[in-house]
Each structure stands twice: as C-alpha cells, then as structure tokens.
Amino acid sequence: MKYLRKVEYASVAGVEIWDEAWTKVGVRLEGIEKTIITGVVRKWIKATSEGQNPRILEGGCGAGRYLVYFGRLGYDIIGVDNSANAVTVAKNFDANLKVARASVLDLPFHSESFDYYLSLGVVEHAIDGPEQGLKEAYRVLKRDGLLFVSVPYMNSLRILYERLGILRSKLSIRQRKPEGDFYQYYFTKKEMTSILVSLGFEVLKDYPLNQELGLLRAIPFVRKKRASDYLVRRLAKAIKLFLPWFSTHMVLLVCRKVNLSVSSP
DSSP states (O other): OOSSSSSESSSSSSHHHHHHHHHHOOOOOGGGGSSSHHHHHHHHHHHSSSTSSOEEESSSSSSSSHHHHHHHHEEEEEEEEHHHHHHHHHHHHOOOOEEEEOOOSSOSOTOOOOOEEEESOOGGTTTOOOOOHHHHHHHEEEEEEEEEEEEEEEHHHHHHHHHTTTTTTEEESSSOOSSSSSEEEBBOOHHHHHHHHHHEEEEEEEEEOOHHHHHHSSSSGGGOOOOHHHHHHHHHHHHHOOOOTTTTTTEEEEEEEEETTOOOO
C-alpha cells in the first residue's frame, strides 16, 4: 500500500532523533499506572492469559518505561529498540531489564515466541509503511496472541485542516520532502484496520488516546501560552465525554493473530 498523504516531516529524523530524545527523557514512570495504555493492556492480559504468566515483547521500547512497569507486576517482558542510547538508558536504570538493541523490522526471535506484543507509537515511523513491522509482530506472536498497536490518528480536526490547507507545512498530500525528512504517517481507523486485517489480524477493540495533545497540536499557537494550554486541556476533557474521537492524537488497537495462512516474511 502506498501512502500519498498524511505524512509528517521533521528537521531531524531517523535513529538520531531517538538517540537524542531518550537520552534527555530517560525512564518516566510518573502516572504510568493511570494511563489508558496500561489499563487496556492489563485488562486484556488478565482476560486472556488463563492464569499463566504470559511472555510479552515490546517492539520499540524506548528507554523502557513499560518494561519497568510490567516487570514490576511480575510479567515476563522483553524489549527491543533500534536506538543504542535508549537501551543504555534502560540498562542504567535497571541492569536486570531484558532489553536489547534490534530493529522491529527484523526481530531476533523465533516464530510464535510471545503471547503479547506491544507496539506503541512505532510502526508509523517506517517510511515504507507499517506493514513490515506488523508482519514481524505477526510472526513472533503465538496463535491467538494479542497485538497492542498505537499510531497517530487522522482525527476530524486534522482532516478538516488538511482540506483547508492549514496543515500543509506539516501534513503533505505528496510523498516528498516539503521541509526536512520523513518522520511519521497518520492513519484513520479504517486505514489501519484494513492493513491489520490484510496481514492476518482481527481487530478486537480500538481506544482513543490523548485528546488534549490532539487539540494542542491542532491549535499550535496555544502551546506557547500556559493559560491557553490550560483552557485547551479543559476543553479536551469536555469534548472527549461526547466526541471521544474528535481530537484524539493517537488510536490504540487491540488485535488477535487469527489467519495462519499468511506467510512469514
């Protein structure tokens, strides 16, 4: 599948941007137990693990905040990331973390090795599209294993702004470099569901993530004003009660590996 629109560019991209980011950010655990992602993952694992200790892989784990969190809950979780700095930060935080440097496009694991796979804000950064990363997720998951994948969401505001040309500097209708290098793609639920189904997954549930950030990115001028940021966050909380998908920044999809006839890469 070719992606001819909804492309975001950045002045610096690739592994370099993540090496710098993870060095600055480090392992952030504040409030992690209250996030939608951790709640969703724990709920689905509890409902499907049948009382056993499942094996979990996080592809693109960054500095390892979810490795630390789920590891402390007693889960057998392993992480890989293509950034050497991210792996170093994770190991410096906890030398016992199971984390290694590897690409999600070519995972160093046997097929059907994991019960669950976490891919949180990762596959959208592959310039050739998310398919190869998702194929690898499919390969390493056991039969009926679950994939939790989140990607940037083409919400109603972004679609409107794109049609009006307001986001032309950031979201391009042409796959070329208007400014800087390729950074990531945005997807509608329909587009992402179509990709996942074509690769042998069944989409079980979708969840909106971070309506506040979606609004802040849709109204760039407020990001420099704390008072405006506060008002936007309050507005986002009100909007998500009635229109949860209107400004959501990302979508989290829970998927089951079902079609065993799909060939491994």
